[in-house]
Amino acid sequence: MKAYWYGIAALCLALWWPAAVAQGETAADVRAIAAELSGASLPKMPGILERLEAAGGEQVVPLARALLEGDLYVLEASDALVIGRSTGGDGFALEDPLDGTALGEYTKADLKKLRVNNRVRVQLRGMLARLTLLAKDPAVRERAVRNMLERPDADSVQLLRDAVVNESNAGVAELQWLVIALYDIEHSEDPSVRLQALGHLDGRVEPEVRNALQALLAEGADTPPQLRRQAQTMLSALESKIAFYEFLETLFFGLSLGSVLLLIATGLAITFGVMGVINMAHGELIMLGAYTTYVVQLLMPDHIGLSILVAIPAAFIVSALVGVLIERGVIRFLHGRPLETLLATFGISLVLQQAVRTIFSPLNRQVSTPDWMSGSLEFNAVFSLTYNRLYVLLFAIAVFVVLQLILKKTPLGLQVRAVSQNRSMARSLGIRTEWVDAMTFGLGSGIAGLAGVALSQLTNVGPNLGQAYIIDSFMVVVFGGVGNLWGTLVGGFTLGVANKFLEPATGAVLAKILVLVFIILFIQKWPRGLFPQKGRAAE
Amino acid sequence: MSNLYGQFSALHQLREKAPVFVAVLFAITAWASACNLLLPEDSFFHVSTFTITLLGKYLCYALLAMAVDVVWGYCGILSLGHGAFFALGGYAMGMYLMRQIGDRGVYGNPLLPDFMVFLNWEALPWYWQGFDQFWFAMLMVLLVPGLLAFAFGWLAFRSRVAGVYLSIITQALTYALMLAFFRNEMGFGGNNGLTDFKDILGFDLQADGTRVALFVATALVLAAAYCASQLILGSKFGRVILAVRDAEARARFVGYRTETYKVWLFVYSAVLAGIAGALYVPQVGIINPGEFSPLNSIEIVVWVAVGGRGTLYGAVVGALLVNYAKTRFTGIMPEAWLFALGALFVAVTLFLPRGLTGLVMERLPRREKLKEVAA
Amino acid sequence: MSVRGAFGELANRDQLWPFLMPARGARVDVSKQVLLYIEDLSVSFDGFKAINNLNLYINDGELRCLIGANGAGKTTLMDIITGKTHPDTGAVYFGQNIDLLGRSEAEIAELGIGRKFQKPTVFEAQTVYANLELSMRAEKGIMASLGSRLTGEKRDRIDQVLATIGLSDERALAAGALSHGQKQWLEIGMLLIADPRLLLVDEPVAGMTAQETERTAELLTSLAGERTVVVVEHDMEFVRSIARTVTVLHQGSVLAEGTMEQVQNDPKVIEVYLGDEH
Incomplete structure (x- = not known):
């Protein structure tokens, strides 16, 4: 339920966000909000992150990603928020989380890691999905959707369901439908929904599609026969298609040699x-x-x-x-x-x-x-x-x-x-x-x-x-x-x-x-x- | 009567050069062996076991060079794959030595060699059967290179592949075998090959006596091979072989099935190479796929070229000289060896087309020279 | 070559192990007085017809001269008869009973067909004597060669041929050391000692002195009768001096055939070949 609310909120945000920029949110504000993170206790973090998402939009993606991956640190000397990448041993190369400028090298002793808990992690994932899935650049959106292919979760799929209606780029829309369909096939109880979802898999060759079909066929006897038949046909079509592409690939390697x-x-x-x-x-x-x-x-x-x-x-x-x-x-x-x-x-x-x-x-x-x-x-x-x-x-x-x-x-x-x-x-x-x-x-x-x-x-x-x-x-x-x-x-x-x-x-x-x-x-x-x-x- | 004359002429051939060669070979062998076994180690004239093994190794190379010379010098077949026959003979011997280890290996398996235990093999592959018998292994030393040479030669010579084409294909042959033997699944120890041998026919391979015996055996085999080659090449068969080298088409129009001659000469040569490999392995204590590398095969050719092809002793002399130089060079400055070897290739082909013996021959009167080509 | 074919040949012991070969039984059947039949022969190289529907019959014991301009197909014809080149179509028979096509050079040589090349080819690194020994009619298999002995009879025969070709004094010399003319003679000697039924001689007098040419003419004429000789030659004087029947080849087929006079007076021949000589 909570996830649903996040979705709604995010969607509202998405629609509202360009306006927010127009209203004069400045880079300085974003930086100020981000700075709050450095001293924040775990319970306070979600609130700060929500504001950060609202204020910074796409700009905070690297920061959120770094936080999620445990690369976000506070530099003890200046209390500044930095992204640190290990250079081997004790050394860390630092960069600014918002504009990416390099800040030189420091050792581990100079840094304090920002810790997150599971709740924040879930929030960060959702936040990243929203910021990228709804990004202005279709290429960014496509990459984001593609990242979801492997393990679509309920929240993001819900987000997609809403986004796909407004998606202007046909390629991205198709990919979005694919993710939704994959999710439905795996999770939906309703055979007709699943059957319909199968339709969206037609013509796709992603390995996930194959996995989904195989998983469906491996289900117990209570799967409706019609669904099984459909999946079976699609799987064999898919496999011959993959075989064909593999043939092309081998041919290409052969020609290359x-x-x-x-x-x-x-x-x-x-x-x-x-x-x-x-x-x-x-x-x-x-x-x-x-x-x-x-x-x-x-x-x-x-x-x-x-x-x-x-x-x-x-x-x-x-x-x-x-x-x-x-x-x-x-x-x-x-x-x-x-x-x-x-x-x-x-x-x-x-x-x-x-x-x-x-x-x-x-x-x-x-x-x-x-x-x-x-x-x-x-x-x-x-x-x-x-x-x-x-x-x-x-x-x-x-x-x-x-x-x-x-x-x-x-x-x-x-x-x-x-x-x-x-x-x-x-x-x-x-x-x-x-x-x-x-x-x-x-x-x-x-x-x-x-x-x-x-x-x-x-x-x-x-x-x-x-x-x-x-x-x-x-x-x-x-x-x-x-x-x-x-x-x-x-x-x-x-x-x-x-x-x-x-x-x-x-x-x-x-x-x-x-x-x-x-x-x-x-x-x-x-x-x-x-x-x-x-x-x-x-x- | 006629047979008597024939025997006589063949023996005459043999009498000309073989005795000198055999005498020199045996003298050196006997002297080195005696100095190793009889003299105390601190004596000035003592020959170390290391030197004995080195000499034994050189003699194996000499036999190998002779094998190449038989086909290249006398028949114009430049084989760049003779290392393969050498290595196959070596592997056959190595397999026997491997089986002799028995349960003294690291894993103590009485039947399986260590590398097989390491690869989790359950049983001995079929092609390893029988190699615990010395006679069987020796038979394989002759048969495996011989059969490969027969199959290859039969295919190549019958379709009249000659000249550089043939050389390239022999090189491909040894290259293919090298790739194959590098594979663990082949069952010949992969990369590492066969090593850690303990004894041969019950004699400890590390013992001085065994080393000297192997060295003497190599000398005996070399002498026997020299005489056999001299006899074969001195017969009419040898003259046909020379005819094939100089004008193969003519030889065919005269009525000789030249491909058959070439096949059998090739087989003979491959068997000699195989024997050389079999003698080599117990002395150096290892055989690995590196022996199949094209570079090794082509090095043999350069020994022959340096010594002088078309004369058996030329090949022997070339092998000894080049390998001695290699030992010295790689000891002093290893990087320079390839420079030297490369320069040797160029220099010999440009300035010494008939090798060192050719250089000596040119100073002899014409009649002597003629006997040489006629032999 | 199919695998089965390959194995078939491997199992064919007279191919592979000549010492197991049965003694040659086939005799040349010349009951119709014709030794060599060449019928409807054609061969082309990359579209160029070297031999074009050629028909030629050589009688037993005759001396035939083949003449023709360069590229008329003379050497190619010899290549086909001796098994070096395989024709596209046609038949070549030795006598009535022996099909020559599909046989190897060695087989054809053993049937009794000897050939002398345009450029003298002898075994240069070996003595004149060894050259003749190698060419002698004998078992040519491996075991035979390994155990071959020079019997007194054989040595007499070699001496005899040496005398015929005038190289008795050079017997111990390497063949490569001979003069061009002497090599020509040695090659003829190699043909003689093989005791062939049919001799194919390609330009025998090229590079010979007038005196040597005369001796060659004598030798070839004396051979005819007992043996059959086919001579390809450019030297018209030489052809005139030996020829009984002349065949003119032109662009791979027979243009005219007959005595020297007949051929010389043939308008077609005059037009294409002898035209510029007259």
Whole structure:
């Protein structure tokens, strides 16, 4: 009953509140009321809080939350009310509860904690719900309603019932109805109310909906059959829907892994396809790209958002230069001896790894993700795509397209293709194959650098970064067929998706092993991969 | 009569280099063993048991290098996965040694090795059955690497996977096995592998006598493997193998089923590697999935490259030299070892394509050289 | 390859364990006087028709020359006969009874078809002597090789071939150390010692001196009759000196066939191939 009165009062307040501001309640008044809390005894607290709610509105949300969570203190020296957050040990970082300004660090001894009892806690919860559920910003309201999904209580639901009538935002209203319906299904005695409530659950995929349906079906025999039937249909519909979204999610993870493999494998495919060279140091060129990103961020700590965009060309250049150096310094002397090239580049990879260990330490380095790449694109409660993976996917495709354009439309591309198809003929036509080799190797290495930038956003940056993906990427090249970039594209995504779909059934390690075994069997039938180069030149 | 000539020519092959090699090997082995067992510890000439074990380890590596050389130097198959066969042989031996611990483990379970008790396993998995018998374990040392090599080689060579493709796939093979052996559910001790061995055939593994015996056994096996390889590669089979290395298409058009030759050579090599692993484990006292790591396999290749591929003693010399250098280097400045190893890869491929023995050979008169390639 | 197929092949002991293989029983049936039948053969690489509906019959014991411009399909044809390339359609029979398609290079070689490549390929790291020993007609299985002995008979045969190809003095030399012409000869010797029924010879006189060319011509003509020889050659003088029947290939099919004169006077041939020579 009391809760009901609170509800009414809150509703009145809500309607009255904008007027209150208009009447000239000032920040100073709110601060004054808040100050009363510092010396207040427990019985007096509810009254002060009511006045605070009335006077401050949304402004007092942080204060109320801090009080509820036990983070509200009185600073002994000045008797001021502060929010204290532990910084580990005895230290506390203080901030003003009303405007959030930082007040410096103090130790535990300087502070006195404000204690609350259960009654005050209930009041605070209601107060917070009212202040947020009825906030002006629809996003705040939505978040507040969403917070109620898990365990709607009678008071808040009553509040919602009244609010939903006046709710102007359709999305929020829908969510409000959902909470009310969930509450009704769980608590209502009236079958028709429950049946009606079931209607509001239609089309929702939140886990709470599933729980509610399952709970309903688990009830005793006195649940009306009609209700059971309805719940059963809805549950199976819901489950297939969730399964569908899970499928989409797995697909997305697969494509994401595939995009990484694609990025790495395109670089490999270029050097292998054109020069017949397996570059075992490719993984380390990727690592260099990732470390370049790290260094760029160190150089421009205030512009993390921009740093990635700077890092892309920087990493390309760094890796490409190192690549050209490797080609000029070692690989060109081993022409026509692919196995020796493999060994020599492996040696280079060891040196590069150790060099990074010596310069940057063997520990992982932290590369931060810019704001525009963090978070996720949410479709509903069970399906969302993280932005970093999404951007990497787009980036990989973009790199692939640009590369195709370079190979198809530029003179360099023409020469590269000529050399890859018939080296001696190309040479006799006056193409400087040496120069083409160096450029090709640089291009492939540069792409490895780009892959490093992408990987720095997905995983830890350490000296072994390149090793983790390199064998899989070799498999992509083998699977897709040498000398065919489309094969690399299809191969990368196929292996990525296959890996992620196998994982839930077999576990990550076994999935990897199965994919490797599959490829070994695959090349039995198609030794030259999915898209082989045909003809006599292929021998 | 003709058979007599054949025998003679094969023996002739063997007589050329094998005796020198075997003699040097046995001399060193006998000297080191005697100095360990007979001389007092404070004697200047005393060889510590630690050194004996180190030498034994080197000889295992030498055998492993020979295995790689047989396929790479003579047949042009660059395997980056021979560590896998080595490790499998090692695991087979490790399983025997594990069963020998009996109830002396931490948990005192007479049947289950400690790690299984730790994982709450109730019974011994089927694939651990029989490993309490030495003969059975030794059979597995030969069979498991051999069968894997057969299955893999048969699949790969029949579809004519060659060159760098093959190398990459062998690397994937050992990588896959490494991932698998890291899993606890595989039943091979996961991360930690198999260790804490107590004795072999009833002899205490920590005893000097056992150490020396293992070292001598390794030397004997190495010598036997050397002679066997010399015989095999000196026969017409060996000449076909060289033909496959230099002009596989030609060899096919002449009528040789080159894939069959390659498969069996690969199996032979894998078995040698497996034996090396089996000898290695009781001496170092541990086998873990790290042995499967691609880096290990590729290191073997560099031993062979340094020594000189295409000659059996080259592989042996390379393995001994590089590993000695590794021991010294990692002792003095561990960080530098990877730099040195990396530089070694590059330097050998660029400047010493035929290794150190190749360097020596170049100074010999032409006829001698020719005998070399013909062998 | 299906799993069952794979197991089937694993169980096929003559594939896997050659030493268990039964002695070769199949004899080439040449009762119709034709040794090689090639019918309706086509193969294309990435849309390019290298061989286009080709029909060719080689009589037993004849010496046939194949001529044609680059890309006419001569080498591809040899690749198909020797099992290196698989055609899209058509049939290739050795005699009347042996289907060559689907057989491996090694099987075809053991049937008695020898091939000399355009570019001389010998086992460079081995001696001339070992090259010949390896090419000798013998059991080619693993166990046979492991226990192989050089009988006096075999050594006589090698000496004989060495004399024929004029490399007796170079027998102990590594094949890689031979001159280009000598390698050509060694490869011919490797063919001879295999005692083949059919020899496919791709440009045998490329890089040879005039004198060597003459000797090659003599050798090839002397071989015909007992064996069947198919020669692909660009050197028209050489073809004229040895050819009895000439087949002209053009864009993957037979353009003309007949004696050298007939072919030379064929208007189609004059137009597409010999045109610029006259």
